[in-house]
Amino acid sequence: MLLLNEKEIKSVVTMKEVIEADKKAFRMIANGDVDVPLRTGIKAPAYDAEFLFMPSYAASEDIAAIKVINIFPHNPAQGLNASPAQVMLIDGKTGVIIAMMDGAAVTKLRTGASSGAAFDMLGKKDCRIGGLIGTGGQAPAQLEAMVAVRQLEEVRVFDLNFEQCEKFCERMQKELADYGAKIVPVKSADEATVDADLFITMTPSAKPVFDGTKIKPGCTISCVGTYEPHKHEMDPAVLPRASKIICDHKETALSETDDLLIPIADGIITEADVLGSLGDVIDGRIPGRESDDEIIVYETVGVGSQDLMAAKLIYEKAVEAGVGTVWE
Numbered sequence: 004m005l006l007l008n009e010k011e012i013k014s015v016v017t018m019k020e021v022i023e024a025d026k027k028a029f030r031m032i033a034n035g036d037v038d039v040p041l042r043t044g045i046k047a048p049a050y051d052a053e054f055l056f057m058p059s060y061a062a063s064e065d066i067a068a069i070k071v072i073n074i075f076p077h078n079p080a081q082g083l084n085a086s087p088a089q090v091m092l093i094d095g096k097t098g099v100i101i102a103m104m105d106g107a108a109v110t111k112l113r114t115g116a117s118s119g120a121a122f123d124m125l126g127k128k129d130c131r132i133g134g135l136i137g138t139g140g141q142a143p144a145q146l147e148a149m150v151a152v153r154q155l156e157e158v159r160v161f162d163l164n165f166e167q168c169e170k171f172c173e174r175m176q177k178e179l180a181d182y183g184a185k186i187v188p189v190k191s192a193d194e195a196t197v198d199a200d201l202f203i204t205m206t207p208s209a210k211p212v213f214d215g216t217k218i219k220p221g222c223t224i225s226c227v228g229t230y231e232p233h234k235h236e237m238d239p240a241v242l243p244r245a246s247k248i249i250c251d252h253k254e255t256a257l258s259e260t261d262d263l264l265i266p267i268a269d270g271i272i273t274e275a276d277v278l279g280s281l282g283d284v285i286d287g288r289i290p291g292r293e294s295d296d297e298i299i300v301y302e303t304v305g306v307g308s309q310d311l312m313a314a315k316l317i318y319e320k321a322v323e324a325g326v327g328t329v330w331e
């Protein structure tokens with residue numbers, strides 16, 4: 004079994020490669036080519052915590068995986084990660100466990116790549132300005148995915164914690180220097196919103212984090228932070244202005260996220276207005292962008308096939324490069 008830590012994972016794959024792995028994962032789930040049972044959760048009330056087990060299996064790829072991610076909100080007070088995670092990768096021909104890799108790193112990469120895949124498929128060809136709201140743990144991969152798929156001049160970044168936002172921008176400006184975009188901290192959500200051609204929300208907020216009336220025509224929005232019913236970061240005001248609402252996986256999104264469930268319950272949109280899944284766009288079953296003026300909303304809640312295909316890619320690249328620790 005190959006053991007891979009975050010540094011090793013990041014050294015063997017590029018964001019562009021993970022975006023392609025995510026695209027494949029979205030096509031597989033849209034086509035029913037992957038078995039992703041509902042995740043199993045076990046509560047640990049003494050710690051306000053939950054253990055989550057997320058299995059997946061793709062017969063066509065002879066590969067299976069299980070991600071274990073445990074949500075322990077009081078961990079940071081002890082200097083520990085609030086959501087420790089590992090992905091176990093399994094050879095589908097033999098059942099042998101072939102790798103164990105840092106699940107938080109896999110999650111960040113595949114979640115960033117989800118926005119990247121959506122922007123690549125749905126974004127205008129000519130995008131200049133990006134907007135990003137939320138500079139927490141997931142944000143670096145989101146930002147990288149945004150600048151990896153379009154040559155942006157500037158990305159305007161907002162977080163409620165401005166000091167953290169400034170540090171984030173400074174750090175990312177260095178890390179992502181090769182992409183050539185200027186990464187600028189801004190003091191209001193509006194400043195990040197109004198000129199954005201590509202726009203990401205990446206917060207655990209229970210109320211909308213931007214003003215949907217200020218999104219400009221032609222913008223593609225990726226709402227990433229809301230995968231649980233009590234979270235709701237998207238401003239419903241943007242939905243009637245959007246020509247298309249696309250999800251990473253429509254059925255999963257409609258069972259999980261208040262970004263869509265609240266506007267449906269309030270009669271702002273209907274289920275039918277949620278056009279479909281990104282895999283359907285990739286395979287041409289539903290249209291992608293048809294004009295430069297369309298506002299397109301992408302809602303991503305995360306699906307197990309992303310973890311499976313990202314972990315498979317990471318494993319193959321690590322074996323090729325001779326990276327990782329072999330555990331006999």
Ligand SMILES: NC(=O)c1ccc[n+]([C@@H]2O[C@H](COP(=O)([O-])OP(=O)(O)OC[C@H]3O[C@@H](n4cnc5c(N)ncnc54)[C@H](O)[C@@H]3O)[C@@H](O)[C@H]2O)c1
Pocket residue numbers: 110114136137138139140141142161162163164167192205206207208211212227228229230234303304305306
């Ligand atoms: N869709 C997916 O596949 C997926 C995957 C992983 C995590 N998530 C979710 O993404 C969200 C963000 O994750 P994270 O690990 O980066 O969180 P985090 O807690 O590390 O960071 C969240 C950041 O959002 C900022 N924020 C909160 N409310 C805000 C507001 N109204 N305006 C501006 N900034 C605001 C906070 O200040 C913080 O910096 C969480 O809800 C997480 O559960 C989704």
